[in-house]
Amino acid sequence: xxxVNEPAALHEHALDNLRYIRATMERAGSFTSIPGWGxxxxxxxxxxxxxxxxxxxxxxxxxxxxWLTEAVVAAVIAGTAMWRKVRRSGNAPLTSGPARxxxxxxxxxxxxxxxxxxxxxxxxxxGALPATWLLLYGAxxxxxxxxxxxxxxxxxxxxxxxxxxxxxxxxxxxNALLGVGFxxxxxxxxxIIARSYGG
Amino acid sequence: xxxxxxxxxxxxxxxxxxxETKIPDFxxxxxxxxxxxxxxxxxVNPTLSFNELKAIxxxxxxxxxxxxxxxxxxxxxxxxxxFEGRIPRTEYSLxxxxxxxxxxxxxxxxxxxxxxxxxx
Numbered sequence: 097x098x099x100v101n102e103p104a105a106l107h108e109h110a111l112d113n114l115r116y117i118r119a120t121m122e123r124a125g126s127f128t129s130i131p132g133w134g135x136x137x138x139x140x141x142x143x144x145x146x147x148x149x150x151x152x153x154x155x156x157x158x159x160x161x162x163w164l165t166e167a168v169v170a171a172v173i174a175g176t177a178m179w180r181k182v183r184r185s186g187n188a189p190l191t192s193g194p195a196r197x198x199x200x201x202x203x204x205x206x207x208x209x210x211x212x213x214x215x216x217x218x219x220x221x222x223g224a225l226p227a228t229w230l231l232l233y234g235a236x237x238x239x240x241x242x243x244x245x246x247x248x249x250x251x252x253x254x255x256x257x258x259x260x261x262x263x264x265x266x267x268x269x270x271n272a273l274l275g276v277g278f279x280x281x282x283x284x285x286x287x288i289i290a291r292s293y294g295g
Numbered sequence: 296x297x298x299x300x301x302x303x304x305x306x307x308x309x310x311x312x313x314x315e316t317k318i319p320d321f322x323x324x325x326x327x328x329x330x331x332x333x334x335x336x337x338x339v340n341p342t343l344s345f346n347e348l349k350a351i352x353x354x355x356x357x358x359x360x361x362x363x364x365x366x367x368x369x370x371x372x373x374x375x376x377x378f379e380g381r382i383p384r385t386e387y388s389l390x391x392x393x394x395x396x397x398x399x400x401x402x403x404x405x406x407x408x409x410x411x412x413x414x415x
Contacts, residue, residue: 104411107408114405114408124336125340
């Protein structure tokens with residue numbers, strides 16, 4: 097404990113206590129087990145899928161199949177990496193309050209994205225899919241980021257910016273932006289999270 | 296308006312005590328670092344299990360046990376014990392008294408910062 101008899105020390109001590117309370121509340125109220133390396137590998141996988149899908153932009157069924165397969169692969173990679181990070185770090189479990197709040201706000205826009213994919217595909221509006229996916233994926237990170245580490249909403253904003261651009265482009269260019277987003281952004285933010293937030 | 300009321304209150308209040316004499320007013324129970332962290336963590340979670348608290352505080356079983364018991368004795372938190380299959384589970388939550396104690400402690404810290412600002 098600092099010398100509490102000196103006003104300057106007392107001032108610092110009080111500030112330290114407030115910072116400590118705030119840091120504890122942030123740690124206790126956040127879901128921190130975001131897998132950085134998992135994000136990185138999802139990015140690598142998605143970049144590969146974007147390259148493959150680029151060949152099928154004239155044949156929408158195959159193009160869609162490539163990205164739906166990628167979604168399953170990414171979910172498996174991210175889910176496994178998250179589970180391993182929770183076990184390794186001793187962080188709050190996936191069923192803790194902040195984790196539940198994180199997943200509810202993360203999955204709500206993704207469910208909307210899945211339904212819209214079906215609706216748009218049935219209507220033949222395949223060109224709208226890249227923008228829809230990027231916008232809703234970004235929205236899911238902005239909303240779930242309220243319950244997690246600070247870099248998550250930033251990543252969400254980047255995805256949404258790409259989605260806005262994709263909204264004005266045709267499918268071949270939209271597919272390239274999917275590669276930049278699901279590939280590039282995952283790789284960049286995955287590395288940032290892995291370096292700064294324990295893997 | 297608010298400024299005038301504050302000025303009036305300041306005039307009505309007894310002469311400001313030296314800063315040092317404010318120390319005994321602190322709630323010593325939650326002034327301790329681990330207990331302050333327990334109360335802070337429970338302030339943003341309706342309940343936390345023993346293991347969750349241990350992970351947040353990055354401390355030992357014994358430490359969590361000792362400090363939660365002290366807070367429980369002061370009626371700052373309540374403890375519920377149950378079984379998940381055959382594994383015992385202990386869950387803690389903050390009482391209204393515990394939440395008020397944290398609010399009081401925060402007000403004390405803010406008052407102290409205001410009182411000592413520019414005096415160092």
